[in-house]
Every structure is written in C-alpha cells, then in structure tokens.
Amino acid sequence: MAESKNLWGGRFKDKADSRFAAFNNSFRFDRRLFEADMLASLAYSHALVGARVLTPADAETIEKALQSILETARNDPDYFNNSSAEDIHSFVEAKLVELTGDLGRKLHTGRSRNDQVATDFRLWLRRAIDNLTDQLQETQKALLEFAETNREVVIPGYTHLQRAQPVLLAHWCLAYFEMLSRDRERLQDTRRRVNVLPLGSAALAGNSFAIDREALAAELGFEGVSRNSLDAVSDRDFCVEFLGVCSLVMIHLSRLAEDIILYSTTEFGLIELGDAIATGSSLMPQKKNPDSMELVRGKAGRVFGDLLGLITTLKGLPLAYNKDMQEDKEAVFDSFDTTITSLQVTQTVLNNISVNKDRAGKAATTGYMNATELADYLVRKGMPFRDAHETVGRIVLAAIGQNIELDQLSLSDFRAHSGLIDEDVYTALSLSETLKAKRSVGGTAPDLVEMALNEAQERLNEAQ
Numbered sequence: 001m002a003e004s005k006n007l008w009g010g011r012f013k014d015k016a017d018s019r020f021a022a023f024n025n026s027f028r029f030d031r032r033l034f035e036a037d038m039l040a041s042l043a044y045s046h047a048l049v050g051a052r053v054l055t056p057a058d059a060e061t062i063e064k065a066l067q068s069i070l071e072t073a074r075n076d077p078d079y080f081n082n083s084s085a086e087d088i089h090s091f092v093e094a095k096l097v098e099l100t101g102d103l104g105r106k107l108h109t110g111r112s113r114n115d116q117v118a119t120d121f122r123l124w125l126r127r128a129i130d131n132l133t134d135q136l137q138e139t140q141k142a143l144l145e146f147a148e149t150n151r152e153v154v155i156p157g158y159t160h161l162q163r164a165q166p167v168l169l170a171h172w173c174l175a176y177f178e179m180l181s182r183d184r185e186r187l188q189d190t191r192r193r194v195n196v197l198p199l200g201s202a203a204l205a206g207n208s209f210a211i212d213r214e215a216l217a218a219e220l221g222f223e224g225v226s227r228n229s230l231d232a233v234s235d236r237d238f239c240v241e242f243l244g245v246c247s248l249v250m251i252h253l254s255r256l257a258e259d260i261i262l263y264s265t266t267e268f269g270l271i272e273l274g275d276a277i278a279t280g281s282s283l284m285p286q287k288k289n290p291d292s293m294e295l296v297r298g299k300a301g302r303v304f305g306d307l308l309g310l311i312t313t314l315k316g317l318p319l320a321y322n323k324d325m326q327e328d329k330e331a332v333f334d335s336f337d338t339t340i341t342s343l344q345v346t347q348t349v350l351n352n353i354s355v356n357k358d359r360a361g362k363a364a365t366t367g368y369m370n371a372t373e374l375a376d377y378l379v380r381k382g383m384p385f386r387d388a389h390e391t392v393g394r395i396v397l398a399a400i401g402q403n404i405e406l407d408q409l410s411l412s413d414f415r416a417h418s419g420l421i422d423e424d425v426y427t428a429l430s431l432s433e434t435l436k437a438k439r440s441v442g443g444t445a446p447d448l449v450e451m452a453l454n455e456a457q458e459r460l461n462e463a464q
Contacts, residue, residue: 024323026087029330031080033088036123038070040116040199041092043219045107047200051210053109062107065099066092089113089120110211112203114233114321119199121329123220125242128336129191135343136184136249140177140460142350147173147453150355154364154431155263155270157444165372166364166434169355170453171444172259177456179252183245184463190241197222198232204320205229234320236310239328243307246335250300253342257293260349264290269359274352292349296342303338306331361431368396370406370429373437377428381420391418 016024045062048054054062069092073079085091096104147170157167197220200206200213206229207213213225226232263270273290281287310331313324371392378388395417399406402413407429414421427433439445442452 021086024086026326026329027080027083027085027091029333030117031088031091032333033117033120033124033329034073034080034092035070036120036127037088037092037116038066039123040119040220041096041107042066043216044111044199046219047211047213047216048107048109048209050212050215051110053209054106058103058106061100061103062096065096065104068099069095087113089116110202110207110209111199112201112233114203115198115201115229118201118233118235119197119220121332122194122196122198122222122238125194125238125332126191126221128332129187129194129242132246132249132336132340132343133184133187135340135347136180136187137460137463139343139347139350140180140456142347143173143177143180144453144456144460146350146353150357151450151453153355153357153360154435155360156363156367156369163363163367163369165369166431167444168435168446168449169360170449174449174452174456176252176256179255180249181459183249183252186245186248190238190245192223193241194238195221195223197225198235201226201229201232204233230320234317234322234325236314236325236328239332240307240311240314242332243303243310243335246303246339247300247307249339250296250303250342253346254297254300256346257297260293260353261290261297264353268363269356270363272354272356273349274354277349277352292345296345299338299342303335306335365431366405368399368406370431370434371396373428373434374406374425376437377425378418378420383418383420 042063045054045059045066049056049059080091083091085094093104093108096107098104150169153169154166155169155172156163157165157172197213197217199216199220200211202208217223217225226235260271262268264273273288277290277292278288279291281289310328313327317324374395375385375388375392378391379385383391395406395409395414398413398417399409402409407426411421411423411425414425436445439448441448
C-alpha cells in the first residue's frame with residue numbers, strides 16, 4: 001500500500017527490522033494530531049502558492065483532497081485501523097498522494113517533519129488548553145454551587161490536622177476556588193508561549209523557499225513566529241510548562257480529594273457521599289468507600305510522573321531535533337486526559353455530597369477552638385499578646401481538667417487567671433462572634449464570605 005512507504009527511504013537499500021520499526025513508529029498515539037495536521041497542511045499549501053511552488057489551482061486540488069480525507073476520517077471509525085504508516089504525517093501524505101498523485105508529494109516542499117510535528121503539536125495543545133480551562137471553570141462553578149447550598153454551615157478549620165479555628169464551609173470552598181483560579185491563569189500564560197509558529201523552520205536551518213511565515217501564523221491563529229529555526233524544532237518548553245500546570249491542578253484536586261475523604265470518614269462525619277460517587281466492599285457490607293476521590297488523589301502521581309519523565313528526557317539533548325523528543329506526546333496526551341477527567345469527576349463529586357450540619361456545627365464548637373478569641377479578648381482589654389497567650393493556655397488546661405469547653409467555665413474560673421475577664425467574655429467566645437471577628441480582607445467573617453462569593457461568581461462570569 002502507498003501509505004506504508006516511509007518519507008525518508010531513498011538513501012536506504014534494506015528494510016528496517018520489524019521490531020525496530022514497531023518501536024520507532026508513533027502512529028498509534030500521534031494520530032490524535034490528525035486534524036491539526038490537516039489544518040497546518042492546508043495553510044502550508046497556501047504558503048507554497050505564495051512561494052510560487054504551487055499554482056492556485058494546485059492548492060485548490062490539494063484543499064479538496066484534504067477535505068475529503070478529513071470527512072472520511074470523521075465518518076469512518078475504522079479509517080485509521082490497520083495502517084502501516086510510521087506516523088500521522090506519513091499517513092496523511094500517503095492518502096493525499098492516493099487522491100492527487102505527484103501533486104500531493106509537492107506539499108512537503110521545504111517542510112520537514114520536524115517543524116511539521118512542532119506545529120501540529122502546538123495546534124493540538126492550544127485547543128487542549130482551552131478545553132482544560134473550560135473544565136477548570138466548571139469545577140469552580142461546582143465549588144460555588146456547593147458553597148451557596150451550605151452558605152451558613154460552619155466547620156472546623158485545621159492546622160496539622162488538628163482542630164484550629166472555626167470557618168464557614170463556603171470559606172473552605174473559596175480556598176479551592178482560588179487555587180483553580182491560579183491554575184487558569186497559569187494555563188493562559190502557558191498558552192501564549194504555545195501560540196508561536198515553528199512552521200517554516202524546516203529541519204533545523206530554515207526554509208529555502210519564499211514562505212511567508214507571518215501570513216502562515218495569521219492563517220493558523222498564531223500570535224507570532226519563532227525567532228530561531230534551531231530552537232523552533234527542538235523546543236519542548238511549552239510541553240514542560242503544560243505538564244507543570246497539569247501537575248499543579250492535580251495537586252489542588254488531590255488536596256481537595258483528601259479533605260473530602262477525611263471529612264467523609266466515621267471519625268470526622270462532616271460529609272456524606274452520595275451513592276453515585278462511592279463504592280462498597282466485596283467483604284464488608286457496611287462500607288461506603290470514596291473511590292472517586294481516592295482515584296483522583298492517586299492519579300496525581302501519574303501526572304507528576306509524566307512531567308518528571310519529559311524533563312529527564314530533554315535534559316541532555318543536543319541541538320536540534322532528536323528522536324527522544326517523540327516521548328513528549330504520550331506524556332502530554334496522558335496528562336491532559338488524566339487531568340481533564342479528574343476535573344470532571346471532581347465536579348460530579350461536589351454535586352453528590354451532602355453535609356451533616358449538626359455534626360459540623362458540633363465539631364466547630366468543641367476542642368477549644370475559641371482559645372485564640374479569648375487571647376484576643378484579653379489583648380483588647382490591654383494585656384500584651386504573649387502574656388494573653390500564656391494566660392489562655394492555663395485557662396485551657398483548667399477547662400481540660402474539668403472536661404468542659406471554655407465557654408462553660410464559670411466567671412470565677414476565668415477571673416482566677418485574670419481580673420480583666422468579665423461577663424462579656426461569653427459573648428466574645430460565642431461562635432457567631434468568633435466568626436464575625438475575622439474581618440480582615442480574606443477572612444471568614446460571614447459578610448466578607450458573602451462578598452467573596454459574589455466576587456468569585458463575577459470573576460467566573462467574566463472568564464466565560
């Protein structure tokens with residue numbers, strides 16, 4: 001078949017070893033670049049017209065053939081099956097030659113697979129970034145909806161996994177909203193560097209024909225052209241950046257997953273998992289396992305591995321292109337698939353969990369989490385903070401000794417440690433006052449959280 005012929009065979013007399021050929025071929029995974037390759041090839045045919053390599057009629061014939069190939073691929077699920085092509089680029093060229101004869105062979109004039117691959121990959125990744133950005137926004141939307149549903153719920157805030165201070169559950173949701181906002185910003189920043197055209201750099205030294213690279217960039221929606229042909233064909237910084245952003249997204253999703261896993265345990269009991277997002281035990285009938293979140297947490301390591309694998313591959317490569325760089329695609333494809341699926345599953349989880357409000361409220365008002373408020377109360381009465389901190393520590397010990405909470409101590413118990421304490425201490429130690437007191441920008445005071453929710457929704461609306 002025509003498609004089995006390599007694009008580089010003229011210098012060779014013997015066939016490649018079959019095992020090496022299978023090892024060398026990338027068609028099984030780089031066929032994902034098919035539509036990007038078609039788009040870039042079409043634009044390049046127009047550039048060849050400008051360079052007087054093709055006539056307008058030639059370009060029209062090529063365009064019709066490329067469109068036919070594209071439509072066939074979209075309508076025939078078996079179109080790519082059983083192909084012996086080395087990669088998607090040789091596949092497309094072979095199909096084009098079948099339809100147009102020698103004219104199809106002219107399309108590769110001045111173009112190397114090096115700049116062709118780099119261009120296709122950037123086109124694909126540009127769209128992938130847009131899709132990932134959409135799913136980040138959808139996850140943020142799910143966080144805001146969960147926050148709105150539980151606007152009045154208070155939960156314990158933790159440090160060192162020990163109860164620290166009470167916070168609104170909506171405040172907790174907004175923390176993850178901010179993480180994902182930074183992820184979206186990083187993606188858009190990465191997209192700027194992805195959106196640079198390498199086509200026209202040829203193999204490494206530049207194109208010998210009068211290709212208008214700026215016109216090519218404009219047609220393909222790139223913001224600019226690469227400045228150095230050696231760098232253009234060997235640059236995979238944009239892949240590393242993308243994998244780095246995916247890794248941060250997965251870190252954030254993994255932390256969210258860990259919180260949900262912990263909060264859904266019998267020991268915490270703050271969250272109930274819906275049946276749609278949990279599984280059971282094959283042995284223990286009572287179990288309800290948070291497999292959805294455990295898988296997200298586990299898949300974070302997979303994405304980290306993709307990043308480490310690629311930077312290790314790139315670290316010792318001489319200029320310009322080396323076949324080692326074929327490893328970039330599987331890493332990027334896998335990270336994209338894993339990250340976008342994890343975002344979608346996280347959205348589903350957020351839509352299928354409920355909060356045990358009574359348990360959350362009790363947890364937020366026990367464990368001496370208002371101790372800092374007592375120290376602040378003493379500071380407002382004129383005591384230096386370090387002295388107040390030490391005094392409250394002794395008061396906490398006294399409460400522990402009686403097995404009661406701070407607000408259950410008698411006034412005489414309080415005054416045994418400081419004469420500055422009066423009846424108003426009980427108001428200061430109440431849950432409502434504890435929350436209201438956190439009024440600095442970004443705090444968990446209810447009115448601030450309401451403003452933050454509204455602002456977050458506005459930011460999300462502006463981004464969509």
